[in-house]
Amino acid sequence: MPRLxxxxxxxxxxxxxxxxxxxxxxCGQPAGEGVVVRFSGSALGAExxxxxxxxxxxxxxxxxxxxxxxxxxxxxxxxxxLYVQWLNARAGDPDVLQLDVIWTPxxxxxxxxxxxxxxxxxxxxxxxxTIEANxxxxxxxxxxxxxxxxxxxxxTDLLPRAPxxxxxxxxxxxxxxxxxxxxxxxVWQGARYEGLVTVFLEHLGGFGGAILDADGRVVVDExxxxxxxxxxxxxxxxxxxxxxxxxxxxxxxxxxxxNGQAVLMRNWPYAxxxxxxxAQSRVAGRFAVAPMPAAPGGEPTAxxxxxxxxxxxxxxxxxxxxxxxxxxxxxxxxxxxxxxxGQYPTRPALYDDPALAASLAVPPAQAxxxxxxxxxxxxxxxxxxxxxLLQVRLHRALTGQQEPAAxxxxxxxxxRRLLERAGLGPGASxxxxxxxxGGGASAEARVAAGR
Amino acid sequence: xxxxAEDGGAMGxxxxxxxxxxxxxxxxxxxxxxxGGPPGAxxxxxAQRSMEAREARLAWGFVLPALAAIAxxxxxxxxxxxxxxxxxxxLRMPWLGRPFVGLDHYAEALGDERFWGALLHTAIFxxxxxxxxxxxxxxxxxxxxxxxxxxxLVRMAVLVPWAIPTVVAALVWRFMxxxxxxxxxxxxxDVGLIDRSFVWFIDAVAAWVPVILxxxxxxxxxxxxxLLAGLQNIDAELYEAAxxxxxxAWRQFVDVTLPLLKPAILVALIFRTLDAxxxxxxIYVMTGGGPGTSTEPIALYAFNSLLNYLRFGYxxxxxxxxxxxxxxxxxxxxRVLGADLTGERR
Numbered sequence: 001m002p003r004l005x006x007x008x009x010x011x012x013x014x015x016x017x018x019x020x021x022x023x024x025x026x027c028g029q030p031a032g033e034g035v036v037v038r039f040s041g042s043a044l045g046a047e048x049x050x051x052x053x054x055x056x057x058x059x060x061x062x063x064x065x066x067x068x069x070x071x072x073x074x075x076x077x078x079x080x081x082l083y084v085q086w087l088n089a090r091a092g093d094p095d096v097l098q099l100d101v102i103w104t105p106x107x108x109x110x111x112x113x114x115x116x117x118x119x120x121x122x123x124x125x126x127x128x129x130t131i132e133a134n135x136x137x138x139x140x141x142x143x144x145x146x147x148x149x150x151x152x153x154x155x156t157d158l159l160p161r162a163p164x165x166x167x168x169x170x171x172x173x174x175x176x177x178x179x180x181x182x183x184x185x186x187v188w189q190g191a192r193y194e195g196l197v198t199v200f201l202e203h204l205g206g207f208g209g210a211i212l213d214a215d216g217r218v219v220v221d222e223x224x225x226x227x228x229x230x231x232x233x234x235x236x237x238x239x240x241x242x243x244x245x246x247x248x249x250x251x252x253x254x255x256x257x258x259n260g261q262a263v264l265m266r267n268w269p270y271a272x273x274x275x276x277x278x279a280q281s282r283v284a285g286r287f288a289v290a291p292m293p294a295a296p297g298g299e300p301t302a303x304x305x306x307x308x309x310x311x312x313x314x315x316x317x318x319x320x321x322x323x324x325x326x327x328x329x330x331x332x333x334x335x336x337x338x339x340x341x342g343q344y345p346t347r348p349a350l351y352d353d354p355a356l357a358a359s360l361a362v363p364p365a366q367a368x369x370x371x372x373x374x375x376x377x378x379x380x381x382x383x384x385x386x387x388x389l390l391q392v393r394l395h396r397a398l399t400g401q402q403e404p405a406a407x408x409x410x411x412x413x414x415x416r417r418l419l420e421r422a423g424l425g426p427g428a429s430x431x432x433x434x435x436x437x438g439g440g441a442s443a444e445a446r447v448a449a450g451r
Numbered sequence: 452x453x454x455x456a457e458d459g460g461a462m463g464x465x466x467x468x469x470x471x472x473x474x475x476x477x478x479x480x481x482x483x484x485x486x487g488g489p490p491g492a493x494x495x496x497x498a499q500r501s502m503e504a505r506e507a508r509l510a511w512g513f514v515l516p517a518l519a520a521i522a523x524x525x526x527x528x529x530x531x532x533x534x535x536x537x538x539x540x541x542l543r544m545p546w547l548g549r550p551f552v553g554l555d556h557y558a559e560a561l562g563d564e565r566f567w568g569a570l571l572h573t574a575i576f577x578x579x580x581x582x583x584x585x586x587x588x589x590x591x592x593x594x595x596x597x598x599x600x601x602x603x604l605v606r607m608a609v610l611v612p613w614a615i616p617t618v619v620a621a622l623v624w625r626f627m628x629x630x631x632x633x634x635x636x637x638x639x640x641d642v643g644l645i646d647r648s649f650v651w652f653i654d655a656v657a658a659w660v661p662v663i664l665x666x667x668x669x670x671x672x673x674x675x676x677x678l679l680a681g682l683q684n685i686d687a688e689l690y691e692a693a694x695x696x697x698x699x700a701w702r703q704f705v706d707v708t709l710p711l712l713k714p715a716i717l718v719a720l721i722f723r724t725l726d727a728x729x730x731x732x733x734i735y736v737m738t739g740g741g742p743g744t745s746t747e748p749i750a751l752y753a754f755n756s757l758l759n760y761l762r763f764g765y766x767x768x769x770x771x772x773x774x775x776x777x778x779x780x781x782x783x784x785x786r787v788l789g790a791d792l793t794g795e796r797r
Contacts (some may be wrong), residue, residue: 077759081758081759081761084542084543084761085542088542088545106543109546110543110544110545110546111545111546112545191741192739192741192742192743242648243648243650243653244630244631244648244650244653246650246653246742247630247650247652247653247741381544382543382544384543385543385760388759388760392565392743392744393743395741395742395743396742396743396744396745399653399654399655399741399742399743400655401655401742401743401745402743421544422544422547423544423546423547
């Protein structure tokens, strides 16, 4: 019978622990344990290690707060879908959300994330563009964690210098190709996805155009935009950009450039370290980065990307959640992230720090110059929808199914209809409509009530 | 909600999924009829009526669980989808609330160029793939019907493409057609038919070639199998009689094989049309609907609206439209052509 007795004891223990667990759930905040903050963000490989180390230090300094990492998909679209579903269900978990730079206005307008102004974040020590991208109707909703910008990679062994205009770019690349140096001239991300919009945005800025103007009106069908798209399509039709690039995302363009098949490439900073690794790259030591070119009347433009940290509006612990964000965006944590995973700090002052020069592949002064010019994508709560409409039309124009002007006219018409449906049309003020979520159930409301 | 029922079939490509999705509505009537037995001889009418009533009750008892299951997994989600389609429900614009909008989403679909495009693409895909599958399937079935050594082995081998999961097959075909590295470009460029750098997936017309080929490759064995079963039902004596009458091979095929194969051809046609109309996985993997949206079928557009763009109301309206069209097709086949399947043999 001893076996049976053992089994009984085991069952009893199991029941006891289940009851204890149930009791803890019931009381919400187990006494003595402090609060638990759930953090959801990129946590794969080296990023996970540096994040864990930083959170461990945070918990040591703040014994009352326990931070748990909640795994979420790393692919932006999937994470976005998941967040939207959770927040529609008013889930208070995870407390801290890692947002893509283009989501902040959407989440802010939906009332899913808290304004951070009352915590008095040091906004002046961040790049102004990264702060602007996180503002909605005058209030700050997220802090920039690290920054990504579009860059022009060019072959130092094939070109005399980086091209400054699109015409120069074409001339340089044609000359190198005529010599038989490479099969392709210029490679960028041409598949039908968000990356195509960032490439378009950089051409658009280069021609002095925009998707939305300062008042939120759609101007993507105006002349500079048409010229920008004609420039991209001309590049494809003339063979400067390979037709295959219309199915490429970041990695395919990197492979082409890395194998020495292209003279120039538009890509994010992540590619630099990989291209500089002579074990896998044929162009190690023979390339550099520069701002994207511009046409007369335009400015060299880099699309602004990167990650932001925000507080879930339904959290039980807004103060603790902000404390985590404040800690992770401190200069020393940013320097560590730069060293371990090569991500670019969002504080310009750090680019004078010698430690950063050792960590980043791109010389800090160059990187800062490019980031300072970075252009946020349209700051609107319906950005992802606008982008989807634009992706389809851009791809139709580039694959020769539609003329650029017609494609952009259609895109603009669809965008205006969408803005109208969203209540964001000309003259409409969504500010009045920025809802207080949950009829007072939100953390913001609770905080306001003095909780 | 509807998508679950609809896509289960498209994903698995299992033939059984097509019919149950649309037939359930007919089940209650059928269930009722089952109860009526042949009138017993010599039983008093009253007793017979009570026995019939008892049997009817028993029959209802037997079919009730099935009816409940159908209501739960087919009718309830369908009703919910219809309800959703009448409401504005956009997860990404929660500030708009969820007001009742009547038939607005249907009106939007009718004015939506992408919707009509998707419908057209679905029709192109269905017509192209089903025609080729029937023709090739018939040839294959005739070949398989011959008596020769190792026939069993050949029949098994022919079925292999059908047994491969659609997503895997789609990935392999995409790989073969991909740019300069793809085997298709290498071969066709050697023959001199295309330029080696030709990109299939960025051409609005050429992108259909790999898509339809992959579907034909995968589904022809299934059609062949159905037709083979039909062929084997044809009495060998009929051919003998035809030969004696002096009919050649072609004459035998046209006057004996084809008419007697008609029921099997219709079955294959029904399965394949309904399946092809809901095509999703193959195109999702191979082209994602591109370039632009020029290979996007209606099921993929509904999926995008629902799960990527999170427009539950509009996506539901599109799902309801898919349902109505497939339902209409099924009804058409069953009513108009069904007589040939179930009716008396000639």
